[in-house]
């Protein structure tokens with residue numbers, strides 16, 4: 136059996152279903168291009184039937200990625216499948232991924248369909264997808280809680296109608312590794328025609344077992360693994376791409392499997408996804424957490440100083456973590472700024488570069504010098520806010536004192552239009568957010584607010600992440616500045632703009 140595992144990335148589809156994440160088209164394209172650089176085999180770019188925005192993003196990505204299979208998700212019905220095809224038809228290597236639930240729990244309580252009806256839906260949807268596209272993937276949703284005998288029948292029908300990839304999802308993260316491996320083994324032993332297709336797995340992390348379950352399935356013959364950068368996805372997320380890839384690489388001695396991933400692109404991909412989605416990476420996260428290569432105890436430090444392999448099973452450089460010595464200051468020119476951006480992997484068009492450079496100058500004037508991380512944060516903020524309806528024109532805040540409450544005056548701009556509002560609040564940040572709300576007439580509840588320093592040191596850029604609830608819908612916004620009030624106003628405006636979008 137071949138030892139090459141195909142990596143199917145679903146950051147832009149299942150990952151985007153994480154509460155609060157709402158990526159714009161430009162942000163999705165930036166992530167997709169980075170995923171291609173990372174070397175994933177398949178990018179699930181979205182679910183075109185769900186919204187015009189998703190459709191547009193999938194179509195745009197389809198036209199931009201020559202090397203990678205671009206896949207669109209569709210429920211098992213004609214409308215979804217035709218829409219998915221419309222979106223990916225322009226890709227060099229298009230794929231339609233269609234799915235229907237197979238567990239009795241879902242059939243009874245959600246679909247309200249009989250087993251025979253679902254078999255028929257499988258037949259019709261796979262055949263329909265196949266009439267458009269030579270590359271069709273089929274998923275029996277909630278497979279791990281389905282009757283295996285029925286599951287085999289559904290999979291057989293999918294193969295007979297032309298599916299080339301059968302993806303087995305642990306939709307609710309219920310399986311444990313040995314059990315999941317047995318399910319996959321059962322599929323290999325009982326589904327006629329299985330030798331001619333690729334078996335894939337898609338595991339959720341509700342019990343923290345998504346990576347372990349995926350690896351167990353690969354050990355018994357699955358050769359495509361679905362995963363997401365930083366483990367993003369519905370609820371507790373999907374299997375984390377970086378953990379699977381690095382396990383296969385570091386433990387090749389035991390597992391004998393490899394991928395086409397360039398692991399040195401992992402850190403950058405993780406940072407880009409965290410910055411654009413507003414979902415920070417926990418410090419102790421395997422492979423990409425801030426502490427993944429940090430040693431605190433004296434014994435460990437002593438060991439690593441003498442010989443790295445005493446306490447490190449992988450080299451930080453193998454995931455692309457290299458010390459950044461980049462420093463630019465207020466006298467640095469556009470050329471140096473562009474060169475540093477490109478070194479960091481950001482390729483902005485001339486007009487975009489001009490605007491990002493203006494912001495760089497503003498910050499360099501205040502902060503003196505900017506590190507590689509600061510420059511990256513500026514580029515990402517530019518991508519994040521490009522096309523944003525309202526921009527922050529200006530602001531003035533007063534901390535108040537014993538005689539007056541804190542207040543903020545904010546000016547927002549939309550093309551030639553300017554709106555200025557003043558508000559008072561519990562603090563300057565609160566006042567600034569209230570002024571934005573008043574200016575745009577939007578009711579929003581603040582659910583969470585975090586401030587992080589981009590680099591170490593007192594003059595670091597502040598990176599604010601805000602989560603808002605607007606009429607029951609969660610949105611995340613992020614903003615960067617030397618000034619926390621400004622960073623907060625930018626983050627707030629970023630979130631509100633997503634609602635308006």
Ligand code: KIV
Nearest residue numbers: 234274276277304306
């Ligand atoms: O978790 C799941 O079952 C899915 C399917 C659409 C593959 O995301």
Ligand code: ZN
Nearest residue numbers: 149306337369
């Ligand atoms: Zn899923």
